Amino acid sequence: MQDFTQAFGEAFSLVAAGDAELFGIVSLSLRVTLTALVIACLIGLPLGAVLAATRFPGRRGLSVLASALMGLPPVVVGLLVYMMLSSAGPLGPLQLLYTPTAMIIAQAVLVTPIVVALTQQVIETLHAEYDEQLRIMGLSKLETLSTLLWEARFSLVTVALAGFGRAVAEVGAVMIVGGNIAHATRVMTTAIALETSKGELALALALGLILLAISLAVNAAAMTLRRSAHAAAAVA
Amino acid sequence: MFNRLLAMAAATLLTASPTLASEPFIIVQSTTSTANSGLYDHLLPMFRSKTGIEVRVVAVGTGQAIKNAQNCDGDVLLVHAESAEETFVSEGYGTLRTDLMYNDFVFVGPKDDPAGLAELSGVEAALNAIAQAQAPFASRGDDSGTHKKETTLWRSAGVDPTEASGQWYRETGSGMGATLNVAVGMGAYTMTDRATWIAFGNKGDHRIVLEGVSELFNQYGVVPVNPERCPNVKGAPAQTFVNWLISSEGQEAIAAYRREGQQLFFPNAD
Amino acid sequence: MPFDFSFVRADLSGRDCLPIELSEVGVAKGGRALIDDLNLSIGSGRRTVLMGPNGAGKSLTLRLLQGAIAPDKGVVTAGGRPLDASNRKRIGLVLQRPILLRRSVRANLDHALRAQRVAASARRDQIEELLTLAGLEHRADAPARGLSGGEQQRLSIVRALAAEPDVLLLDEPTASLDPHATQSIERLIDQTTEAGVKVVLVTHDCGQARRLADEVLFLHQGRLAEHTPAATFFKNPVSEPARAYLAGRLVL
Numbered sequence: 001m002q003d004f005t006q007a008f009g010e011a012f013s014l015v016a017a018g019d020a021e022l023f024g025i026v027s028l029s030l031r032v033t034l035t036a037l038v039i040a041c042l043i044g045l046p047l048g049a050v051l052a053a054t055r056f057p058g059r060r061g062l063s064v065l066a067s068a069l070m071g072l073p074p075v076v077v078g079l080l081v082y083m084m085l086s087s088a089g090p091l092g093p094l095q096l097l098y099t100p101t102a103m104i105i106a107q108a109v110l111v112t113p114i115v116v117a118l119t120q121q122v123i124e125t126l127h128a129e130y131d132e133q134l135r136i137m138g139l140s141k142l143e144t145l146s147t148l149l150w151e152a153r154f155s156l157v158t159v160a161l162a163g164f165g166r167a168v169a170e171v172g173a174v175m176i177v178g179g180n181i182a183h184a185t186r187v188m189t190t191a192i193a194l195e196t197s198k199g200e201l202a203l204a205l206a207l208g209l210i211l212l213a214i215s216l217a218v219n220a221a222a223m224t225l226r227r228s229a230h231a232a233a234a235v236a
Numbered sequence: 237m238f239n240r241l242l243a244m245a246a247a248t249l250l251t252a253s254p255t256l257a258s259e260p261f262i263i264v265q266s267t268t269s270t271a272n273s274g275l276y277d278h279l280l281p282m283f284r285s286k287t288g289i290e291v292r293v294v295a296v297g298t299g300q301a302i303k304n305a306q307n308c309d310g311d312v313l314l315v316h317a318e319s320a321e322e323t324f325v326s327e328g329y330g331t332l333r334t335d336l337m338y339n340d341f342v343f344v345g346p347k348d349d350p351a352g353l354a355e356l357s358g359v360e361a362a363l364n365a366i367a368q369a370q371a372p373f374a375s376r377g378d379d380s381g382t383h384k385k386e387t388t389l390w391r392s393a394g395v396d397p398t399e400a401s402g403q404w405y406r407e408t409g410s411g412m413g414a415t416l417n418v419a420v421g422m423g424a425y426t427m428t429d430r431a432t433w434i435a436f437g438n439k440g441d442h443r444i445v446l447e448g449v450s451e452l453f454n455q456y457g458v459v460p461v462n463p464e465r466c467p468n469v470k471g472a473p474a475q476t477f478v479n480w481l482i483s484s485e486g487q488e489a490i491a492a493y494r495r496e497g498q499q500l501f502f503p504n505a506d
Numbered sequence: 507m508p509f510d511f512s513f514v515r516a517d518l519s520g521r522d523c524l525p526i527e528l529s530e531v532g533v534a535k536g537g538r539a540l541i542d543d544l545n546l547s548i549g550s551g552r553r554t555v556l557m558g559p560n561g562a563g564k565s566l567t568l569r570l571l572q573g574a575i576a577p578d579k580g581v582v583t584a585g586g587r588p589l590d591a592s593n594r595k596r597i598g599l600v601l602q603r604p605i606l607l608r609r610s611v612r613a614n615l616d617h618a619l620r621a622q623r624v625a626a627s628a629r630r631d632q633i634e635e636l637l638t639l640a641g642l643e644h645r646a647d648a649p650a651r652g653l654s655g656g657e658q659q660r661l662s663i664v665r666a667l668a669a670e671p672d673v674l675l676l677d678e679p680t681a682s683l684d685p686h687a688t689q690s691i692e693r694l695i696d697q698t699t700e701a702g703v704k705v706v707l708v709t710h711d712c713g714q715a716r717r718l719a720d721e722v723l724f725l726h727q728g729r730l731a732e733h734t735p736a737a738t739f740f741k742n743p744v745s746e747p748a749r750a751y752l753a754g755r756l757v758l
Contacts, residue, residue, distance in 0.1 A: 180295065199436040
């Protein structure tokens with residue numbers, strides 16, 4: 001129990017002191033995760049919508065694949081990305097290993113299937129409701145997809161939050177491809193893993209509490225946004 | 237709309253990449269003990285202010301560090317498994333291996349010392365006592381330098397602990413810190429390098445039960461990755477770093493590093 | 507209520523409505539014929555009311571007329587050509603339950619106009635005209651799904667008019683509305699007709715049919731039982747099912 005009290009104390013004093021190193025770690029975490037999330041959404045939202053609202057050969061297979069990939073262990077993703085980006089790998093010449101870009105790639109790979117699968121689910125429900133009306137209006141396939149995505153915007157906020165949660169909490173992949181290098185690629189989760197391995201359990205827990213607070217703040221902000229927009233649109 | 241988002245993402249990606257930064261940096265594939273004990277935090281600022289070269293440390297087990305360096309994903313290798321380092325050089329991955337410093341391994345265990353290691357004087361006797369008492373022992377089990385060393389010691393003690401794997405012999409498959417956390421958590425013995433132990437923050441009631449015998453000597457070596465083998469390697473700054481480490485200035489800096497009043501690493505480059 | 511409806515039917519004068527025809531049309535589901543050998547043509551008369559007992563195939567017929575559903579057998583033509591993207595655009599369909607987008611009233615109309623490739627500058631004026639037509643000027647920025655049932659249906663109708671159709675098909679537009687809301691919808695239908703749009707309406711409400719119909723199509727068991735001028739239909743129906751229906755005897 002002593003560790004807990006100590007952890008809260010340390011978390012508080014770290015934040016209160018405006019610790020520059022902590023600030024760097026937190027901002028890198030957010031930058032990496034949010035960039036990965038934007039990429040995952042740019043790929044995942046349209047793809048999920050296509051899987052939900054169109055029929056083409058291989059659609060079922062893709063959809064099963066996306067669901068299956070949701071369960072991919074981060075370490076495996078880390079390894080795959082490492083093997084791609086390693087100097088000995090096919091993308092070695094880009095020299096991206098041990099950079100935030102590598103971490104962004106790994107997290108985007110990790111999060112995209114989640115965005116695809118959940119978007120598909122959300123859009124399928126909406127599509128059942130809107131399909132006839134949109135066909136009557138003579139919308140093109142592209143217009144139908146963009147209309148459905150915009151109509152689903154409130155639910156898609158939740159989808160994005162699920163992706164954010166997976167990415168920001170993930171340690172295995174960013175550890176391998178980022179290398180947990182101080183002041184370069186150290187993020188909240190790898191810092192927590194490091195402090196744990198140094199036996200600095202209270203400090204590790206303190207960082208965990210800060211990560212939790214950030215995650216809460218992001219979720220609260222998104223939910224508030226969602227609720228107010230929701231109320232404004234008075235969704236039935 | 238879509239295009240704008242794409243452009244934004246591309247811009248973020250580009251700015252997120254520090255490889256565009258002009259400042260030179262090298263990557264050291266390192267064992268964890270030197271990083272976790274805080275040695276790099278002590279050395280690297282000195283080196284940087286002297287040369288302007290930033291050193292980025294990837295701290296993993298010795299086995300993984302060597303593997304990564306073989307993939308050309310580092311400029312310098314700093315680990316503690318002499319024969320593996322020699323192989324690394326002889327296979328052409330490294331240019332030259334140099335002794336850098338040493339410390340020693342210690343056995344730590346629960347305060348009540350159920351196998352009575354504190355009364356014994358040798359590693360052989362200690363390991364046999366643990367096996368006989370079937371006292372829990374936490375092994376790294378991760379092909380790290382420490383794990384390689386531990387395996388060698390069991391072999392020379394004539395005990396095959398892996399027969400008891402999952403019983404009293406617990407292979408954590410993780411780093412030194414994680415293994416120490418396990419040992420403390422389950423009241424097990426374990427073998428650790430002294431630096432990690434001194435700097436470790438979660439000792440619980442564990443204490444050193446065996447130390448100061450010649451078999452527990454722990455030699456660290458440093459090897460620049462071979463630029464002929466790995467064209468992307470930053471050969472010049474890497475060599476500058478190694479040269480500084482083995483120079484009298486670097487060696488004195490290593491000797492000067494202390495935690496809780498104790499010297500953790502003893503320089504011995506010649 | 508004065509309003510400028512010129513954009514909807516700018517070239518209205520003297521132009522014939524788009525005639526739509528079903529020839530030998532059949533639709534089956536699960537081996538059962540829902541529509542069987544149906545022949546009918548929509549064209550004469552300004553307002554056609556489609557009547558018939560539940561299950562007669564009224565809603566299905568409306569969808570066939572717009573091409574929302576393709577028949578299993580037979581042909582649907584509009585203006586003498588089989589239905590395709592270009593002549594379908596000239597036929598509007600308003601579903602019984604309005605499916606409005608989760609946006610403001612204005613944004614719903616904007617979306618419909620954009621689907622018609624109307625330029626942004628023209629859209630603004632047209633939205634105002636459609637809002638006026640629907641009597642929703644004061645609700646323009648309200649969320650569409652927050653409107654009352656009658657308001658939602660009016661929005662749904664003017665949304666269909668945004669495409670400037672020659673023919674507007676309405677599926678029981680007042681089915682679940684109170685008399686006041688029903689009145690506002692009927693007024694909107696009048697205005698639509700006055701602007702030169704041919705209206706085809708499905709209704710169960712005989713009073714409404716009497717008020718609105720120029721001619722009546724009576725469907726029974728997926729077939730056309732009667733196609734007569736409204737006056738004839740209500741005074742002296744020709745077919746037995748229609749007589750039974752009007753007398754309140756025919757439920758199915």
